[in-house]
Amino acid sequence: MDEFVGKFWDRYITKKASRLFKDEAVVFGSNTKAFKIFYHLLGGEKGKELHITDKRSIKTSQTLLEKFSGTGNTFFRAWQDEKGIYLPASLSYFPLKHHNEMHYYWLIAMLTKVTITSQNIVSDNTKAAQYLIKKYAGFHEFYTYADSFIRSNYPELSTDESSSEDSSADTYPNPLWIYPSLSGKNKLLDFDDQEPLRQPDEANKTETLSMKKKSEQIDDTKETDGLLLFLPESIMSFMEQVRVDRQENDSFDEDALYNAEDLEEITLGQKDANLSSRIKMDLDISANSIEHYPLGKGHLIDEWDYKKEIYLKNYVCIKPFISLGIEPIALPKRLLKMMKKIQSELDLMELDRIKRDNLPYGDEINLDTWIDYKGHQNHSNHPQRFFQTYEKKMRDMATLILADVSLSTEAGITQEIRVIDTIQDALMVFAESLHRLQDRFAIYTFSSIKNTKVNFHIIKNFNEKYSDTIRGRIDAIKPGYYTRMGAAIRESAKILDKQQSANKLLLILSDGKPNDVDRYDGRYGIEDTKKAIEEAKQKGITPFCITIDLDAKEYLPYLFGRNSYAVIRDAQKLPKLLPEIYMNLTK
Amino acid sequence: MSKTYYLPQSNEVELFKAAERMNLPILIKGPTGCGKTRFIEAMGEELGREVTTVVCHDDLSAADLIGRHLIDENGTYWQDGPLTKAVRNGGICYLDEIIEARKDTTVILHSLADYRRVLPIDRTGEVIMAHPDFMLVVSYNPGYQNVLKGMKPSTKQRFISLSFDYPKADIEKEILIKESGVDEKTAQKLVTIAGEIRQLSDSDIQEAVSTRLLIYAGKLIVQGFDPYQACIHSIVESLSDEEDVLEVLEKLIALHFTKSVSL
Numbered sequence: 133m134d135e136f137v138g139k140f141w142d143r144y145i146t147k148k149a150s151r152l153f154k155d156e157a158v159v160f161g162s163n164t165k166a167f168k169i170f171y172h173l174l175g176g177e178k179g180k181e182l183h184i185t186d187k188r189s190i191k192t193s194q195t196l197l198e199k200f201s202g203t204g205n206t207f208f209r210a211w212q213d214e215k216g217i218y219l220p221a222s223l224s225y226f227p228l229k230h231h232n233e234m235h236y237y238w239l240i241a242m243l244t245k246v247t248i249t250s251q252n253i254v255s256d257n258t259k260a261a262q263y264l265i266k267k268y269a270g271f272h273e274f275y276t277y278a279d280s281f282i283r284s285n286y287p288e289l290s291t292d293e294s295s296s297e298d299s300s301a302d303t304y305p306n307p308l309w310i311y312p313s314l315s316g317k318n319k320l321l322d323f324d325d326q327e328p329l330r331q332p333d334e335a336n337k338t339e340t341l342s343m344k345k346k347s348e349q350i351d352d353t354k355e356t357d358g359l360l361l362f363l364p365e366s367i368m369s370f371m372e373q374v375r376v377d378r379q380e381n382d383s384f385d386e387d388a389l390y391n392a393e394d395l396e397e398i399t400l401g402q403k404d405a406n407l408s409s410r411i412k413m414d415l416d417i418s419a420n421s422i423e424h425y426p427l428g429k430g431h432l433i434d435e436w437d438y439k440k441e442i443y444l445k446n447y448v449c450i451k452p453f454i455s456l457g458i459e460p461i462a463l464p465k466r467l468l469k470m471m472k473k474i475q476s477e478l479d480l481m482e483l484d485r486i487k488r489d490n491l492p493y494g495d496e497i498n499l500d501t502w503i504d505y506k507g508h509q510n511h512s513n514h515p516q517r518f519f520q521t522y523e524k525k526m527r528d529m530a531t532l533i534l535a536d537v538s539l540s541t542e543a544g545i546t547q548e549i550r551v552i553d554t555i556q557d558a559l560m561v562f563a564e565s566l567h568r569l570q571d572r573f574a575i576y577t578f579s580s581i582k583n584t585k586v587n588f589h590i591i592k593n594f595n596e597k598y599s600d601t602i603r604g605r606i607d608a609i610k611p612g613y614y615t616r617m618g619a620a621i622r623e624s625a626k627i628l629d630k631q632q633s634a635n636k637l638l639l640i641l642s643d644g645k646p647n648d649v650d651r652y653d654g655r656y657g658i659e660d661t662k663k664a665i666e667e668a669k670q671k672g673i674t675p676f677c678i679t680i681d682l683d684a685k686e687y688l689p690y691l692f693g694r695n696s697y698a699v700i701r702d703a704q705k706l707p708k709l710l711p712e713i714y715m716n717l718t719k
Numbered sequence: 720m721s722k723t724y725y726l727p728q729s730n731e732v733e734l735f736k737a738a739e740r741m742n743l744p745i746l747i748k749g750p751t752g753c754g755k756t757r758f759i760e761a762m763g764e765e766l767g768r769e770v771t772t773v774v775c776h777d778d779l780s781a782a783d784l785i786g787r788h789l790i791d792e793n794g795t796y797w798q799d800g801p802l803t804k805a806v807r808n809g810g811i812c813y814l815d816e817i818i819e820a821r822k823d824t825t826v827i828l829h830s831l832a833d834y835r836r837v838l839p840i841d842r843t844g845e846v847i848m849a850h851p852d853f854m855l856v857v858s859y860n861p862g863y864q865n866v867l868k869g870m871k872p873s874t875k876q877r878f879i880s881l882s883f884d885y886p887k888a889d890i891e892k893e894i895l896i897k898e899s900g901v902d903e904k905t906a907q908k909l910v911t912i913a914g915e916i917r918q919l920s921d922s923d924i925q926e927a928v929s930t931r932l933l934i935y936a937g938k939l940i941v942q943g944f945d946p947y948q949a950c951i952h953s954i955v956e957s958l959s960d961e962e963d964v965l966e967v968l969e970k971l972i973a974l975h976f977t978k979s980v981s982l
Contacts, residue, residue: 163963165963165964166963166964166966166967166970167967169919169963169964169967170967170970170971172918172919173915173916173918173919173967173968173971174915174918175915175918237970237974267911268974268975269974269975269976269977270973270974270975270977271974273977487778489780500782500787503787503788503789503790503795504787504788504842506788506790506794506795507788507794507795507796507797507842508842695861
C-alpha cells in the first residue's frame, strides 16, 4: 500500500513539474519493428541493433518543483556505436503525438547520416540536418516546427550555437541532435553519482565451472566404516573450465529499460558487475540418471584435408548415442502460446491441395486422358487411367535437423537464458510443427572432441514416431565439447541419402564456425565443412544453415551459397523463426 | 503499332543477338518487374520474330506446352501446343517463371535446348526439327529461398544466362519519365524512394519495389492523383500486408511527398 501511494505521489508530482507532454508520449518499445525497418530503409547498417539509451543526467537549472520531483535534470540523448544505435525510451517534447513520433524518425534518419565524435557535434549535426531537410519535404516541415518549438518551450535545452566551441554546449543538448558514443567520452559526461567504472574485461565474463560427479562410481566395496577415505577434490572426475563471453553492450533487456525509465540513477556502469561472474556447479548425483547409451562402437568416415587436397580415409570416428532413462514430457507451457500462433500459419499451408492425375479411379474424369485414349491408335496399349482427384498435399519431403550442441551454446543470451535453451525450445516447436504438417523428419545433435570422438546423438530418427519421449530427449540435451561440423554433415547426408523422398532438406542449426581442439579450426574446418556440403548437394540434398552467429556473413555464403542460409539476429526468436523459415523454404 | 520501349541496362541486347545468331537458348534471371518480359518483347520486335509467351504454373503439364488431342465432329485430332507451334514455324518461345513449372515438365526442353534442337512428341510419334528461326527463352526469379522450387542443374546448364536487376537510378528515372510521363523531379523522388526500399532485406519485406510499380505510381500522378496517395496505392500496399511495415513505408512516402492534410 505504501508503495502504491508512493508511486501515485511520484506520478503526480512528476506530471506537475514536467513541461513534457507525457500524455502524448511515444514509446520506443511499441514501435521497435517499425523503427528498425525505417533505419534499414534509410540505409542504416544491417548488423546494428536498435536499443534504448540509458538515462544520462545533466545539470540544468531547476525550478523548485522540479528539484522536488527530480525531473528537469535528466535528459536522453541519441547516439550510436559499432554495435547499435541508441534511442530514448520515450519522447514527449511536443504536444502532438505525431510530432513525437516524427521525432523518433528524425533521430533515426540522423543516425544513418552521421557518426558524431566529440569534436564535431555542432558542425556534423547541422550538416546532417540540412541534408535531411533538403532531401525530404516531410522532414523540412517537422524540423522547422520542432526547432522553433524547442527553442521557445525548452530554453534550457536548445543549443546556443554561438557558444558551440565551448564545452558547455555539451551540457545543454539539443533533442534533435545526435551525440557521441559513450566510449572514450567519459570525462565529458557529468554523472550524478560518481561510480567507479567497471573493469572492461574481467567483470563481464562469467566463469562456468562445470563439475561432474558420478556418485555410483565411488567404490564402496572397500570397508571404510564411515571414514572418509577420499578427499573431496577427487570427486571431480571430469572438470572443464570454460570462459563464456557474456559481454553485453550497454543495452539492457528492453522491458527492464522501459521500467527503468522512471528510475533516477541508471548510469552507464553496472553497479553489480561482479554478480555476473558466477560459478556454476553441475553435480549429477541425482538418482534420475539419464544414460547416454552408445549404439555400437562407432564407425569411421573420411575428412577433407585442404592442404594436401585429399580425403583422409576413415579419419573421423562417429559415435552414435541415444539417451536412455528419459522421462517423457508434454510440450512445455511456455511454448503453448507460440505454438498456437504457428498453428494458424500451418493451417494456411495445409489448405494447399494438389491434383493427382492418371488414376484408375477418382473423383472426376480427366477429359484430356480420355481424348488421348480416343486418339490413340492402339487402345490396348494405353494405360487407361482416366481419373483425377484432388487430395491433401502430401509433401514429398524428408528433413533432417542437425543441431550444434557444442559447449559454446552454453553461453548466455541474457542472464537467465542460454543459447542451448533457445535451441531446445526451437527444436520442440519445430518438431511439433513438422509433426502437424505430417512431414517426415529426424533430429540429431552433435559435438566433438578431436577426430576420435564425434558424438552423434539421436533425438529422433526418420522412422520413430514423434512422442513425449522425443520431447524428453530434446529436454535432456546437454551442451559439451566442440564443433566438428564436416563429419556431422557427412553422417547426416548418409542418413538422408537412404530416404526415399524426392526432396531432402538438411537443416543445420549452429552458433558459430566449425572448430575443434586439434587443427580443425579456421581454414581447415571451413574447407572440410564446405567439402561435406558439396558432397551432400551431389547426393541431391539441399543443405540450409540457420545460425545465430552475427559474424556468419563472413563465412556462410562461402560454405552454403548466397541463398542457403539465414542469420537470426535475436537468438531468442529462434523458436518462432525456425518453423517460419522451414515453411518459407518448402511452400 | 509503336515500337516497344526498352532502355538497355548493360550488354544484354548484344548478348541476345549473338545468342540468336548462334541458335543458343537464353535464360534470364531477375526480380519481379525489372523488365524481363519487356526485354523479350523488344528483342522480338527488333529481330522480327513473333514472341509466344507461356506463363508457367505448378499445374502446367507437358501437354500444355507440346499439344494434345482434341475432339470435333470427325473424331479426334491433334492440336499443337504453343511450344510445338514455335518449333515448327519459328519465333521466340518465352517460358516465363519456368521455376513454377514442375521439374518433370521442364525436362521436355532438354533436347530442344542443346545442339540437337529437336522436339519429340511421344503421343504422335513425331520428331520435329526446330525451325532455323526458333529460339527458346526462359526466365525465373532466383530471389526466393525455396527447396521445392529451383531448376535442375541439368536444365540450367543448357542455357546462356543473363542476370537482370533493377535498373540503375539514372536509367530508371529515364524509363519512368518515358513510360509514365511524370516530370523529372517527381521521377527523381520515385527513384529515390525505390532505392531506399530496395535496401531492406528479405526479413522485412518479401520483395522490393519493382520498376513496374514505380511506373504505376507515375501514371497515377500524371492522372492528377495526389503523389502521396498515388505512392500508397501503387507502391506501399503492394509490398506488404503487415501493419508495422506498412506504417513505416507510409512514413517514408510522407517524407518525400508531404501528405495533404485537408482530405
